[in-house]
Amino acid sequence: MTMEGRITQQPLPLHAYKLLRRTTLNRLFMAVHTVGILALLYHHVHTLLFTTSSITFSLLLLLSDVVLAFIWGCSQAFHFRPIRRCELLHNLKEAVEEKDFPAVDIFICTADPHKEPPMGTVNTALSVMAYDYPPEKASVYVSDDGGAQATLFAFMEAAKFARHWLPFCRDNQLVERCPQAYFSSTSYSSPAAEADRLKVIS
Incomplete structure (x- = not known):
């Protein structure tokens, strides 16, 4: 509704989407995987802090796992909320001349x-x-x-x-x-x- 009290009509949607059933399983898998990654990173950090030998190898392992964890995290954006879209073509001519x-x-x-x-x-x-x-x-x-x-x-x-x-x-x-x-x-x-x-x- 506008300031003058007139009702403005909402534009017709041109597409709709539906959340897929596998969303819950995807998020559960992501949670378990995240816990595993955090545990692995904690192990690497603990090894670096308390090791008495050369830290070069442990540091390389930590860096490689951080990079792989970052790549995995970026790829999970597609699985966190999977949807299926459908076009509402019958609304197109009503929404746009x-x-x-x-x-x-x-x-x-x-x-x-x-x-x-x-x-x-x-x-x-x-x-x-x-x-x-x-x-x-x-x-x-x-x-x-x-x-x-x-x-x-x-x-x-x-x-x-x-x-x-x-x-x-x-x-x-x-x-x-x-x-x-x-x-x-x-x-x-x-x-x-x-x-x-x-x-x-x-």
Whole structure:
């Protein structure tokens, strides 16, 4: 609530998270391990203070264990509170207007059409172009280091197919937007007539 008494609406969350079950076990393991490290360091310090022989070897052991303990401690930040995040995409358009979406540049690299079949590259490009994102905000670039004629021809044909595929994805709100994956999946059944026509075109 503001100073003038008006209620301000909280922005919609764009993600949520859930604490994983293994958190308690992780923290228990960290506690036991920490006790062991402290006991080891105490032993090293006690040896240094009360030894009558050369302290060089004991000092080196202490330094090495301190370094290893520091590295281990830094790595435990990922295990202290493990969570699983999920995106709330349905809130995106309500929280941010489409005109405020950032511009995105997407680069697809390929080189050898024998090792990277052009159909795979074409399917990648088509699925990226079919993203549920403002078309004027997304730019797709294909870099073919090999300059293969097969890749060029594949993209010339893909440009023709994209005129049908992109509206089809948007009109039917497809989740699987890669043509090859869509036509080989079990979800290929909804708009049967149009989907069959697209399969023939592809």
